[in-house]
Amino acid sequence: MQDILFDFLSKYITLTEEEKNSILSLDIFHSIKKGTILLKEGQRTKESYFVLKGCIRAYYVIDGEEKTTAFYTEMEGLTPPCVISKTPSEYYVSCMEDNILIISNSDMEVAVNGKFPKFETLCRILSEELLAKQRIDFDSFKTSSPEQRYLNLIQNRPDLIQRVPQHQLASYLGIKPQSLSRLRARILEKKS
Amino acid sequence: MQDILFDFLSKYITLTEEEKNSILSLDIFHSIKKGTILLKEGQRTKESYFVLKGCIRAYYVIDGEEKTTAFYTEMEGLTPPCVISKTPSEYYVSCMEDNILIISNSDMEVAVNGKFPKFETLCRILSEELLAKQRIDFDSFKTSSPEQRYLNLIQNRPDLIQRVPQHQLASYLGIKPQSLSRLRARILEKKS
DNA sequence: CTGACTCGTTCACTTAAGTTAAGAAATATT
DNA sequence: AATATTTCTTAACTTAAGTGAACGAGTCAG
Numbered sequence: 001m002q003d004i005l006f007d008f009l010s011k012y013i014t015l016t017e018e019e020k021n022s023i024l025s026l027d028i029f030h031s032i033k034k035g036t037i038l039l040k041e042g043q044r045t046k047e048s049y050f051v052l053k054g055c056i057r058a059y060y061v062i063d064g065e066e067k068t069t070a071f072y073t074e075m076e077g078l079t080p081p082c083v084i085s086k087t088p089s090e091y092y093v094s095c096m097e098d099n100i101l102i103i104s105n106s107d108m109e110v111a112v113n114g115k116f117p118k119f120e121t122l123c124r125i126l127s128e129e130l131l132a133k134q135r136i137d138f139d140s141f142k143t144s145s146p147e148q149r150y151l152n153l154i155q156n157r158p159d160l161i162q163r164v165p166q167h168q169l170a171s172y173l174g175i176k177p178q179s180l181s182r183l184r185a186r187i188l189e190k191k192s
Numbered sequence: 193m194q195d196i197l198f199d200f201l202s203k204y205i206t207l208t209e210e211e212k213n214s215i216l217s218l219d220i221f222h223s224i225k226k227g228t229i230l231l232k233e234g235q236r237t238k239e240s241y242f243v244l245k246g247c248i249r250a251y252y253v254i255d256g257e258e259k260t261t262a263f264y265t266e267m268e269g270l271t272p273p274c275v276i277s278k279t280p281s282e283y284y285v286s287c288m289e290d291n292i293l294i295i296s297n298s299d300m301e302v303a304v305n306g307k308f309p310k311f312e313t314l315c316r317i318l319s320e321e322l323l324a325k326q327r328i329d330f331d332s333f334k335t336s337s338p339e340q341r342y343l344n345l346i347q348n349r350p351d352l353i354q355r356v357p358q359h360q361l362a363s364y365l366g367i368k369p370q371s372l373s374r375l376r377a378r379i380l381e382k383k384s
Numbered sequence: 385c386t387g388a389c390t391c392g393t394t395c396a397c398t399t400a401a402g403t404t405a406a407g408a409a410a411t412a413t414t
Numbered sequence: 415a416a417t418a419t420t421t422c423t424t425a426a427c428t429t430a431a432g433t434g435a436a437c438g439a440g441t442c443a444g
Contacts, residue, residue, distance in 0.1 A: 060335060069331040081324035091331075113313075120312050121305075127319035131326065132273035138330045139261040139283075142366045143252060145402095146431075166392060174334045179431050181393050186430090337432095338401075358422060371401050373423050378400090 001029060001100065004052050008075055013122050022116070026108060032099045039080060039093040046105040050077035054099030055163055059171075060091045068168040071096070071160055077126075096164065146175045147183050193221060193292065196244050200267055205314050214308070218300060224291045231272060231285040238297040242269035246291030247355055251363075252283045260360040263288070263352055269318075288356060338367045339375050 002024060009015060015023075029052075032038070039045055041061060049056060051072050058070040058078065069091070072078050082089040083106055113120040141149060150173055154161060161169065167177040175183075198212060207215075221244075224230070231237055233253060241248060243264050250262040250270065261283070264270050274281040275298055305312040333341060342365055346353060353361065359369035367375075 060331065062335060067335045069334050079320070081328050084320055084324040117309050120316055124312055124316040124319060127316060127323055128271070128276055131319055131323045132276040134323065134326055134330065136273050138326065139252065142261050143254060143259045176432060368402060
């Protein structure tokens with residue numbers, strides 16, 4: 001389990017045994033059951049989540065309706081905006097599956113960053129990379145139609161279509177479940 | 193001019209005179225004429241841009257059509273994804289107005305980060321903050337209609353509506369210029 | 385086993401965005 | 415100043431998404 005994490009980190013920085021042990025001593029690995037809600041609207045938290053196994057979802061409740069805006073799967077991490085802005089959360093985070101997560105909190109990160117500058121470099125690189133990736137996702141969302149977005153999703157994250165209920169996928173694509181259903185039928189139609 | 197920058201930075205970290213001079217010696221301030229294209233599709237670059245005065249725009253050319261995805265105005269900065277991924281750029285960046293920009297390049301940043309750990313902290317904090325802000329923008333885009341997006345824009349960046357041509361605003365909102373025109377007429381209709 | 389609920393799909397209808405075209409208004413060019 | 419060119423708006427028509435309702439399949443709880 002730790003190996004998965006350290007393999008991932010080794011792509012960015014080289015850690016000594018001491019540093020690895022320092023991470024492990026923080027007791028950040030957690031098994032979380034499907035359906036668990038990690039964060040609720042209005043709640044204050046300092047926790048970040050990193051998925052080693054499973055899938056978590058971020059969603060808003062607007063006019064009583066769930067609006068899913070993000071899914072995080074293996075080797076993806078989420079620091080809720082409310083952790084950065086130090087305000088109550090605007091959304092929910094819940095577990096789609098039984099998960100193995102790394103849960104860290106920002107106090108902890110500040111402490112570790114102070115002790116090992118290498119971690120600060122790691123955090124900077126990860127943030128910058130994530131920022132660039134998210135920028136591209138946003139641009140692609142803006143410049144394409146719902147149908148094209150769905151086709152892109154099939155290309156880029158085919159697993160999601162299997163793991164996740166259609167109505168959540170729909171709002172992830174910025175449309176209603178009925179429209180996704182119709183759009184899928186339309187695509188099948190075209191293929192034949 | 194330098195003061196604008198250091199005032200901004202002072203919100204995040206405290207710099208010594210030595211550190212300030214070290215920044216100034218890099219010769220990063222540039223006056224750039226309206227219409228200048230800072231980055232073209234296919235081009236490789238290591239440059240980041242930070243707007244002290246003016247407005248720059250990022251846009252794709254898809255099927256011969258410009259698709260504007262972002263505007264950056266005073267105290268906003270852009271590191272093109274291609275700088276992070278070290279690949280040719282997928283989009284263009286151009287100047288909407290006569291600008292005063294800070295142009296830095298990533299080699300320079302690596303050097304400064306190595307010399308002053310404080311800069312690394314600054315970069316990390318700015319990236320994390322920007323990531324959170326952009327996440328919220330993306331979520332809000334996904335969960336709202338074109339009309340609502342336009343109303344949000346009036347609330348959040350009223351200056352843009354004045355400074356920027358409608359047809360560029362339209363693609364920024366994910367729609368066609370004609371739709372924006374119609375949508376504006378519809379809103380006026382409702383008000384009366 | 386049964387009734388309640390969720391989920392995905394389909395349908396008919398409404399609403400809004402895309403498309404194509406035309407023209408007015410503002411800007412830039414010569 | 416006259417002529418292009420770009421920008422914005424309007425209109426008619428097409429296409430696709432939103433809405434409300436209904437239905438069957440599967441899931442859950444009593």
